[in-house]
Amino acid sequence: MKKNLIQDSGFFILFLCMLTTLIFLGLIIYFISVRGLKVISWEFLTQGPRMGMTQGGIAPAILGTVYLTLGAVLFALPLGLACAIYLCEYSPKGFTVNLIKMGINNLAGVPSVVFGLFGLAVFVKFFGFGVSILSGSLTLGIVILPLIISASQEALLAVPQSIREASLSLGATKWATIKNIVLPTALPGILTGIILSIGRAAGETAPILFTAAAFYTRGYPRSIFSEVMALPYHIYALMTEGTHPDQQTAIAYGSSLILLFLVLLISAAAIFIRQRQKNIHG
Amino acid sequence: MDSKVKIKAEGVNFFYARSQALKDINLDIYENQVTAIIGPSGCGKSTFIRLLNRMNELLPHTNITGRISLDGRDIFEDSVDAVQIRKRVGMVFQKPNPFPKSIFENISYGIKVNGIKDKTFIEEKVEASLKKAALWQEVRDRLSDSALKLSGGQQQRLCIARCLAVESEVILFDEPCASLDPISTAKIEELITELKKDYTIVIVTHNMQQAARVSDYTAFFLMGELIEFGRTQDIFTAPKDKRTEDYITGRFG
Ligand SMILES: Nc1ncnc2c1ncn2[C@@H]1O[C@H](COP(=O)(O)OP(=O)(O)O)[C@@H](O)[C@H]1O
Ligand SMILES: [Mg+2]
Numbered sequence: 409m410k411k412n413l414i415q416d417s418g419f420f421i422l423f424l425c426m427l428t429t430l431i432f433l434g435l436i437i438y439f440i441s442v443r444g445l446k447v448i449s450w451e452f453l454t455q456g457p458r459m460g461m462t463q464g465g466i467a468p469a470i471l472g473t474v475y476l477t478l479g480a481v482l483f484a485l486p487l488g489l490a491c492a493i494y495l496c497e498y499s500p501k502g503f504t505v506n507l508i509k510m511g512i513n514n515l516a517g518v519p520s521v522v523f524g525l526f527g528l529a530v531f532v533k534f535f536g537f538g539v540s541i542l543s544g545s546l547t548l549g550i551v552i553l554p555l556i557i558s559a560s561q562e563a564l565l566a567v568p569q570s571i572r573e574a575s576l577s578l579g580a581t582k583w584a585t586i587k588n589i590v591l592p593t594a595l596p597g598i599l600t601g602i603i604l605s606i607g608r609a610a611g612e613t614a615p616i617l618f619t620a621a622a623f624y625t626r627g628y629p630r631s632i633f634s635e636v637m638a639l640p641y642h643i644y645a646l647m648t649e650g651t652h653p654d655q656q657t658a659i660a661y662g663s664s665l666i667l668l669f670l671v672l673l674i675s676a677a678a679i680f681i682r683q684r685q686k687n688i689h690g
Numbered sequence: 691m692d693s694k695v696k697i698k699a700e701g702v703n704f705f706y707a708r709s710q711a712l713k714d715i716n717l718d719i720y721e722n723q724v725t726a727i728i729g730p731s732g733c734g735k736s737t738f739i740r741l742l743n744r745m746n747e748l749l750p751h752t753n754i755t756g757r758i759s760l761d762g763r764d765i766f767e768d769s770v771d772a773v774q775i776r777k778r779v780g781m782v783f784q785k786p787n788p789f790p791k792s793i794f795e796n797i798s799y800g801i802k803v804n805g806i807k808d809k810t811f812i813e814e815k816v817e818a819s820l821k822k823a824a825l826w827q828e829v830r831d832r833l834s835d836s837a838l839k840l841s842g843g844q845q846q847r848l849c850i851a852r853c854l855a856v857e858s859e860v861i862l863f864d865e866p867c868a869s870l871d872p873i874s875t876a877k878i879e880e881l882i883t884e885l886k887k888d889y890t891i892v893i894v895t896h897n898m899q900q901a902a903r904v905s906d907y908t909a910f911f912l913m914g915e916l917i918e919f920g921r922t923q924d925i926f927t928a929p930k931d932k933r934t935e936d937y938i939t940g941r942f943g
Binding site: 500501568570571573574575576577578579580581584588589592593 | 745774780781783785787789791799800849858
């Protein structure tokens with residue numbers, strides 16, 4: 409009787425915690441929507457800003473964020489996945505590998521503005537890519553690299569040893585086993601890492617501050633060496649600069665809503681793919 | 691009259707990082723015969739058969755001395771590729787371990803990784819292997835379903851079919867019925883007897899009756915040592931070693 413009471417109140421507290429989290433999530437969506445929906449229109453989504461960013465739309469910033477995020481994933485995914493495969497499947501287990509893993513985990517803890525400065529020094533200046541989509545993508549790529557590596561590692565480690573052995577026992581080489589059995593089985597987990605990193609890359613401001621983002625561009629970027637507008641920086645700029653705070657705040661909320669929506673959309677797509685993979689692979 | 695020796699183990703010692711698992715094993719495995727390996731758990735049965743297809747070398751910090759030869763050739767020679775050995779010496783594991791793929795893909799996998807692309811050939815081979823493993827009737831209409839949807843017994847027969855598709859010469863069974871019901875077990879025993887015509891078979895088993903039913907030769911392992919080896923009939927009716935007798939009659943183990 410008494411035991412049940414303790415257990416029930418325990419569950420109740422857990423439930424309250426979960427509810428609080430949900431409430432915060434709901435509040436975020438609610439407030440951003442209420443304040444942002446007013447400015448959303450077809451024009452807002454398809455046109456560039458006008459009149460010193462007090463009117464018009466945010467199309468270049470949306471496109472810029474998509475480019476930067478895509479670029480970051482394109483750069484970090486192959487690199488991170490290869491790194492995870494090496495660490496999980498090939499490297500001899502031991503001190504060195506633990507050191508590398510520790511390094512990667514620490515990389516994840518580095519503040520993103522530090523990556524921004526690194527990107528400025530290396531990609532913008534040293535390689536001479538300038539303030540551009542390329543520099544920004546590479547910098548963002550480094551920011552999400554640890555996420556991709558650790559998610560991929562976890563996914564690879566979760567593949568049961570028994571099916572690796574099954575593959576090897578059939579005369580498959582190690583590489584064939586990784587390519588045909590291990591990677592497909594780990595794919596849902598790897599996709600989860602990509603989802604997380606897309607959300608991260610799309611929302612980061614500091615890494616692109618000095619490497620890619622422009623306060624305003626006329627028209628759309630023409631090549632990977634163009635500087636771009638990007639949603640998070642656009643929001644930041646709207647809130648801190650300019651002369652018409654009221655109009656700018658409204659646009660900032662509208663932009664936030666779009667950014668939120670964009671990230672949710674990409675996540676949903678990735679979850680959809682993951683689910684399909686799961687169904688196919690049992 | 692003994693048939694040809696397919697696999698020969700001579701003075702084999704095997705060490706895990708901290709312990710010696712096999713001590714001076716000398717054992718002949720005859721072609722087209724079923725050799726059963728029995729013994730209490732932890733005596734080194736799995737360790738031994740995993741040497742025969744060079745599976746143990748995947749583990750770090752292990753060491754082997756002595757010689758194991760397949761058709762007279764040392765399988766641990768530098769010039770011998772473990773992948774080639776595994777093509778010739780297939781393995782069915784204790785726990786069914788189908789790939790998380792379709793039934794068809796499970797069987798065709800081994801054919802494909804060995805470089806064969808001919809679609810009709812693969813299809814015929816898949817069907818033939820499933821038939822040989824007595825699974826065809828049950829799965830012919832759902833070859834594209836996930837293999838994980840099959841029952842445990844079906845999964846194990848699938849793993850056997852998968853192994854057969856590769857056309858190896860030897861098949862190692864490591865307690866293949868340990869997780870199966872009696873009916874599935876009977877089916878697999880029948881299968882093993884059938885496969886003897888084309889394959890050399892080594893089966894590890896906990897089950898004394900099973901060893902007596904399916905095998906021609908029996909090896910009794912105890913604490914990493916081979917205690918007795920001989921014709922199954924002789925081992926079960928007139929064991930020479932006291933320890934073998936005790937084990938067979940269930941006095942320990
Ligand atoms: N991967 C391993 N690392 C270290 N020791 C092992 C490993 N696998 C098995 N052993 C040890 O080797 C001995 C033999 O094990 P095993 O061959 O699995 O026995 P069996 O198959 O006869 O039950 C046991 O003492 C076991 O603890
Ligand atoms: Mg065993």
